Amino acid sequence: MPEPQVNHSDTKPCPYCGTPLPIGAQACTRCDWVRPREDADKTGSLRDYQAAGLSLIPGLGHLFKGHVWMAAGYFFGTLLVIFFFGPMGMVAMGFQLLLIPFYWLWVMLHAFLLPDLKFVDRHIPTRMS
Secondary structure, three states, X not given: XXXXXXXXXXXXXXXXXXXXXXXXXXXXXXXXXXXXXXOOOOOOOHHXXXXXXXXXXXXXHHHHOOOHHHHHHHHHHHHHHHHXXXXXXXXXXXXXXXXXXXXXXXXXXXHHHOOOOOOOOOOOOOOOO
């Protein structure tokens, strides 16, 4: 089936796959691109606080916001930090053990400040309609 002719003067390409989309389109019909909400880059929402709270288990807040690889990195990175700083703190009078809470607070702050990939207004047209 031939593709319909598209007037390229009133379209712009999808940022992910390059498919011509009408200006003002909310989602791509070919890939999973969705226009982010206007307030998506603002921090301080309830989901930001939830992600920071979930980061008491490092990586869980990042996973909550949709950053899967970063979540795995922080989870396994925290295990390495505890594994190396714990024994080192026993040898050097415990001063290195003070680095663990700062690292933990950094993970929580990072989860708070990251953009939320999972909470996007998805207005995807269905093929049935």
